[in-house]
Amino acid sequence: MGRYTGPAHRQSRREGVILSGHRVNDKKERRLSQLPGQHWDKRSKLSDYAVQLREKQKMKRIYGMYERQFRKFFEQAAKKKGVTGETLIQLLERRLDNVVFRIFFAATRREARQMVGHGLIYVNGHRLDIPSCVVDVGDVIEPRPKEANIKRVRARLEQYPDLKIPEWLTLDKNSLKATVLRMPSKADAALPVEESMIVELYSK
Numbered sequence: 001m002g003r004y005t006g007p008a009h010r011q012s013r014r015e016g017v018i019l020s021g022h023r024v025n026d027k028k029e030r031r032l033s034q035l036p037g038q039h040w041d042k043r044s045k046l047s048d049y050a051v052q053l054r055e056k057q058k059m060k061r062i063y064g065m066y067e068r069q070f071r072k073f074f075e076q077a078a079k080k081k082g083v084t085g086e087t088l089i090q091l092l093e094r095r096l097d098n099v100v101f102r103i104f105f106a107a108t109r110r111e112a113r114q115m116v117g118h119g120l121i122y123v124n125g126h127r128l129d130i131p132s133c134v135v136d137v138g139d140v141i142e143p144r145p146k147e148a149n150i151k152r153v154r155a156r157l158e159q160y161p162d163l164k165i166p167e168w169l170t171l172d173k174n175s176l177k178a179t180v181l182r183m184p185s186k187a188d189a190a191l192p193v194e195e196s197m198i199v200e201l202y203s204k
Helices: 008-015 026-033 048-063 067-079 084-093 096-102 109-117 147-159 195-202
Strands: 121-123 140-143 169-172 177-180
Touching (some): 048 195, 067 195
Antiparallel strands (some): 140 177
């Protein structure tokens, strides 16, 4: 099955929350209560399994991942010490495409994934084109030193001058270099997801 390439807001309506991380216009916000499709109906009461499934789908769609890849991240989180759900969020937040999105080099995670895949992002001075690569504390992320790419990134930063970069990251807007200061926490991610339900779903 290929990656979903349709309207992002359609998925947001399916889950009932904004998945992009950015504010949308009032019209789109009002339509969150409506399921997608021409003949939408009100949301019916879900079973416990269905609620858990929706939470998993919601998190997958926030980060734009396939089921197989998401499951792989979950298995990695389950092997580590600590609370599995919070460890999963920590791993997902440290994905390179998500970091590019968090520092506002891209307007959406979809755009960030494309930038990384096209080799427009450098990590520690080396080009890295794997969106799912997990960065570590101390890593330095910057745009490829090409004039057109630099202009693109600066334009994005100017587009979101009031948005705050998460505290686990720092960005020098002059050099356009971002650094991972520490591991992200559940509070840093601020996701509209109940991760414990995902753990329960995969534990069955």
